[in-house]
Amino acid sequence: MALAAAPVAIVVMGLLTVEQDVCPTAMRRQNVANTQVRCSEYGFCGTTKDFCSDGCQSNCVLNPKVPTSSSSNSSVLSKVIGYYEGWQATSTCHQTLPSDLPLAALTHINFAFAYLTTDTYEITTMDSDMSTSLFTKVTDLKDQSSGLKVFVSVGGWSFSDNDTSTQPLFGDIAASATNRKTFAQNALKFMTTYGFDGIDIDWEYPGASDRGGKERDTENYVKLMKELRSVFDASGRTLEISFTLPSSYWYMRWFDIPGLLKYANWINLMSYDLHGTWDASDAIGNIVQGHTNLTDIKTAVELLWRVDTDPSKVVMGFGFYGRSFTLSDKSCSSPGCPFSSGGTAGSCTDTSGYLAYYEITDVLEKNSDITPVHDESAAVLYFTWGDGQWISYDNKTTFKQKVDWANNIGLGGAMIWASDQDTYSWSAHEALLGKTLKSNSQVALQTDSSLLKELSLKAVNKGLNQRCYRDTSCVDLRNPQVTCESGYSLVGYDKSKCRKAAKYYGMPICCATASKPSSCTWRGSGGDCDGQCHAGEVTLFTSSTGGGDYDGFKSESGTKKCSRGKKAFCCTDNQFDDLTEDCYWTGCNGKCASGETSVATATNLYDKCTVFHHSMHYCCKTKPAPLTNCHWVGKGDCADNRCSSSEVTLATNGQGDSIWSCNWWRKKSLCCTPSTSAAAGCQDVDPCDLDPTLCTDYNDQYGTSLSKRDLLTDWWHYEEDVEYDNVYSETHLDLIARALMFEEEEEEEEGEEMHMFEKRGAPRRKMPVDFLYDGIEKTVTMLSLSYPSNGDLFKGKRGKDVLQKAMVLASQSCGSPAMSAIDPNSASNCNTEHILDLQYIPQLLRTAVNGILPTGKQMTSSMINQVDFIKYAMTSVVDLAKAGAISSGNAQIMNDRLFNAIGSTTNRLGLIRTASTVNLYKGRVFEFMKTDEIEYDGRTKSPVDVTLWGKVLDTAVKYGTSEAELLDPIRLTIAVWVYLNNAQVLARLNQVRQNVYAETKNVATYVPGMTSLPSIMKEFDKAYFDQAAAQSLKWVEARIAAVSSAYTNTLVTPGNSEIVKATLDLLYNNLKEIKVPDLDPLD
Incomplete structure (x- = not known):
């Protein structure tokens, strides 16, 4: 939409009317289009003062009055529509996925754009490179943001370009009743398939002959809108329709706005692009002006007031981009100064005369001497930089000016082109809304919490035999058709809103038939009522009147109205005795x-x-x-x-x-x-209590090893069988190992003086690589490099290399695996975590010497030489120093180079402060199982011991307890993948992978027998992530199925059943989060 540039400016548009000598013809056309302009003494048509003089036709109003709004809503920001450019999902720069959109800012998302097939008029992707899965990814955002609506925007500026196969489609569809019906039915089918809530028709140039339009388009567009409304209404779904409207009279004149709004819900007014390089070819000329000039916007909407358009049906457009120019004279930079051409293309948008908001922000950050100028009357900012570059844009101040004006006249909402053109920190959205936004994780948490709160109440109610409701209408209690819903039984009634004379009428109180209480009664007599339930009873409702006896249910109090206090409707809790x-x-x-x-x-x-x-x-x-x-x-x-x-x-x-x-x-x-512990949350679950092996196995928190072997002694016992050059004695190797354990790091930077042992942080870990050599099991034990503890992670200058966030669970809810990046100083229960797990190195090398990938399949690359690996994995190779220095360890030792690339005390790029529970589970997720402790067999270790977890399941079903312990392992396994797919974490994960790959190339170059290591890593890396994700998904699905089956097939339904099932549904809906991150190719 932003590139649908208006080639004519409002203030002079009448001068450019093509039919200058045929004013009556032009008038007829304008009346059809309902813009109510008037013809001047020259035969030109227009709406401004040039066309409202004494020589103008009658009935001209220079400044039409704003019609009265039909809505009492006073805030234009109560509806905020963000357009999302679908092609940004695969962009090579400033890539923006649907999940990156700021859900806290938006009430609506419009997916831009969908196209139409030229023969069947079916809605499809813009091109073959765009996957239809993107439609689902956008509508899936509704699961994370309660109340969010997602529209599909069909058409767009390129769709309407000259000399394209798509340009005539809207006109052809609208011209035929058959085509209109076909399109409407196709639209309904598409929206139902992908879960869209509405359609946005972006037919930008109906009727405009310079854009392939025809006069018939005006009337036919209304017919098309009518058909869409008819088909949508008949579907039973509440589907909405919007359409885009240009802000220039030249193109707006072809829209029958009152006719369209009979069937559409609102207009998306493209109140931007009012000026640009196209001005050079019209009467305005080549002068710089703000493209979102509020003065011009006010003039534009007057065209709508002339046809009595309801302001609440108009959604104002805000541009998250700027229009740039190259000044003809750098000394003349005010609005109205001449330009010679469009501004220099942005590094990412790559379009002359256009910079996205994030590119504008980048210019300002890199040029601290720039002082933007606020043009208060136009409500825009502009600045100059470089060699005569000039741009206009909006910020918090000018957005507020526009919002205040829109609120003052009662506009119905705000529309953004485009949300994905904002910075990754959502600065433009925050500027427009005037507030700091919640993260998407917080929004999802709020949505989940609201759902869980509701489900928790229902679960408690069910446990107390309270799945009950009181109707708000007085009905004939003798008629079962009007008393209770299907599956519910009448247990009493309330007379408070019913006429006393209506003997058989009351507000029904209904409870689920399957679990209705054995007895209920109104307690508290008339007069000074003191309604109070007895022990073992539950207060369902209170009332000043109450109800009488009915159908076996006795009323203690009758229906005399209380003069003070209230009566209580009390029901027995059938499970109270079992509970206590x-x-x-x-x-x-x-x-x-x-x-x-x-x-x-x-x-x-x-x-x-x-x-x-x-x-x-x-x-x-x-x-x-x-x-x-x-x-x-x-x-x-x-x-x-x-x-x-x-x-x-x-x-x-x-x-x-x-x-x-x-x-x-x-x-x-x-x-x-x-x-109801599942509803209360999983914050008190200790993974180590559930499965003690979690805290004795290898993980980044505890520093122990699963290895049955000890340090370097086992693997050197091959000496008697094979002769080697440069063989070190076992004692010598032990000395090397001890030296490595206490090796001094490179000289500390200024201000980083620490005690020798404090420098060490987490100790170096023994990590065995097992393989068979001539049928004999051998082990080379690698040693990781030390790295800072959680408390020291951010200390010193190297601490600045760490991501200045802590990744923590966003919710205590057992149903939410969401992760949040928060201030590390406010994070608790965290550990220093290697983003690329420490196990990656020994597992890569195990594959290299065994030839078996984590999938259990044979790799295609040649194995590295086993003998050379035994010789050189832990010993110095002088030539390896030619690859350059490393920040930690010995640059001549293969072991040290590989582990330093993953993260160390002096290389903290790959380290992060992370929730300790997620750290624990990540270690299990990426711990691949081996046949006979040698070759991988495609399995990963279970996140928790399945037998122990099964006992927890039995307890939860039998006693209605331990729900949190049951569900937390499922949640945390999913959370591992939420964490790895976080944009900030992923960026560092990709960098660390590239660093490790670079070291494999160094090792291949300088260490004998390691030539194939880089190609092995490429195979291993893909298998490593693919298999871990596949195994995680399999494990989680199996656990969900087990819980569901156990709670479905139990003879006695436990009181926690509904909350467990509801939480399970939330976890099931998060299965899509278990996916391999978007990994960069290794090069």
């Missing part, structure tokens, strides 16, 4: 036994305690306790003494846990919440 069977009240002054949990206290529950021997405890033997957050409700006269609908009443008593009793012989209520 392992709980009991102690005697006076008693305490819970060891291993039991006190969930509540009471002063004198049974009137047997004295002031000297009081305080009773309610003790539960099961863990976690079946009841949480127990508290006494009621103070003073205890008028408010009812538990909430998500709580169960455990007991009632005048004193509660106080020495003071309620007035008027009322009682307090002891209210408790049944445990």
Whole structure:
């Protein structure tokens, strides 16, 4: 849309009317188009002061009044539509995926653009290079942002270009009733297939002869819109329609705006590109002006007011880009100064006269001497730089000017061209909205939390036999067709909104038939009501009137209206006894036994305690306790003494846990919440408790090794069988190993003085590479380089090389694997993590000496020489120093060069502060299993021991506990891939991979027998990520299936069933996150 440049400016557009000598003909055309312009004494048509003089036709209004808005919404930012350029997904610079869009800023996303097949009028991709999967990726964003709507924008400027096969399509479709119906049905099918919520028709030049248009287009466009609306409405779906509108009279005159708005929901007004290099060929001339000049925008919308367009149906366009020029004279740089050509093309957009917002930001950051000028009347900024370059753009100040004006006249929204032209930090979106945006992870978390909150309440309700609702309408209770929904049964009614004389009418109270309570009643008599449920009951609803007896359900209180207080509708909790069977009240002054949990206290529950021997405890033997957050409700006269609908009443008593009793012989209520740990979150789960081997296996946190062998001794026992040159003794090798363990790093930079052992950080790790040589198992134990601990990661000058973020789980919810990049100083429970796992090096070398990839398949590259690997993996090769120095370790040792590339104390590019749990699981995800501890067989180690996890599943189903321990391993396995696919993490992952690859080429060049190592790494790298992702997906799918099956097939439905299933659904919807990151080719 931004490139759909308006070749005529509003202020002089009438002067350029092509039919200068046929004013009546032009007038007829304009009336059809409903722009209500008037003909001047010269025969030209227009709307400005040049066409409203005494010599002009009558009925001319220079400044038409803004029509009254039909909407009471006062904020144009309540609807923010961001266009997304689909080709940016595969761009080689400033690549923007759908997941990169700022969801916190947008209420709508318009996918730009979809095209049409020329023969069948089906909606398709712009070209063969664009995958249809991109449609799904855009609509999938709705899962992350509650309320987001996604439209498909069909057409665009290139679609309407001259000499293209697509230019006549809209005109041909609109001209035929058959074609209109075909297109509308195709559109519905497409939107249903991919989940779009609406269609945006971007037919930019209907009727315009210079763009292939025909006069018939004006009337036919309305017919097309009518057909779309008819087909959409008949579908049963709530689908919306918008259309784009140019801001210049020259092209706007062909739009029957009132006719189109009978069927479309709103207009997307392209209120940008009002000026550009095209001005040189029209009456304005080659002078620089702001392309988003507010003065010109105001004039443009007056064309809409002339035909009484509802302002709330107009969405104002904002350009996230600038129009640039090369000045004819650098000394003349104000608006109105001449230009000689378009500005220099941007490094990424590569278009003369155009810079994206991120390119403008880059210019400003690289030229600190630039001072932008604020043209207040035009509400634009402009600046000059370089050799006579000039550009206009918007920032926070000018965006606000435009937003304030739009709010003042009641416009219906804001539209952005284009969201993907913003910086990666979303600075333009934040400037437009005037606020700091939440990250996409936070938005997704908010969406998931809202869903989980709702599901949690439902789960609690189900556990308390409360899957119930109270209708808001008075209906005939004798008619089952109008009382309860399918699957629900009537358990009572409320008379509060019904006429007293309507004997059989009431507001039905319905509960799920499968779990309806065994008894319900209204408690609290008329007059001074004190409705309070008894022990083991749940308060579902309260009312001043209540209801009477009905169909077996007795009403304690009748329907006399309360003069004070409220009645309570109380139902028995059928599972209350099961819930509390392992709980009991102690005697006076008693305490819970060891291993039991006190969930509540009471002063004198049974009137047997004295002031000297009081305080009773309610003790539960099961863990976690079946009841949480127990508290006494009621103070003073205890008028408010009812538990909430998500709580169960455990007991009632005048004193509660106080020495003071309620007035008027009322009682307090002891209210408790049944445990729903899955809803509460997974923050308290300790992975090491679930599977202790997680914390004894290799991982970046603990520094131990899975190896059954010790250091370098095992692998040197081949000496008797084979003769070698330059063989070192076993003792010598041990000395080398010890020397390496305490090797001094390169000289510390100024200001980085630390104790010798503090420098070391995490210790060097023994990492075995096993292989068979002549049928005998051999082991070369590699040694990683030391790296800074979590506390030291950001210290010193080298700390600045680390990503200045911490990657943590964005949510405590068991259903959310989202990760957030936050201030590292505010992050807790984190470790220093190698983005490319430390295991990568020994696993690469294991493949190199065994010839078997992590997939279990034979590699095509030649193996490295085993004998040379034994000789040179850990020893100095003088020629290797020719490859250059390394920041840590010995530049002549193959081991050190490879491990330094992954990350070390002095090379921190590949290190990051990460949630310790994600770090643990990442170690398992990339730990490939081996046949006989030698060759890979295609499996990875299970994230947690399946047998141990199975026991947790049995416990969760049988006792309704341990849901968090059950679900957290699934969540964390998915979170590993969310982490690796994070844009900031991925950028460093790709850099580290390239660094390791560069070292394999150095090793291949200077170390004997290693020639094939680079080609091996290319094979290994792909297999490494592909297989880990495939195995992760397989494991997670199997766990989800196991949980689903167990909860479906159990004879007795546990109270946590619904929340577990709901959380499982959230995890299932996140399976798409388990995918190989977008890895750069190794070169």
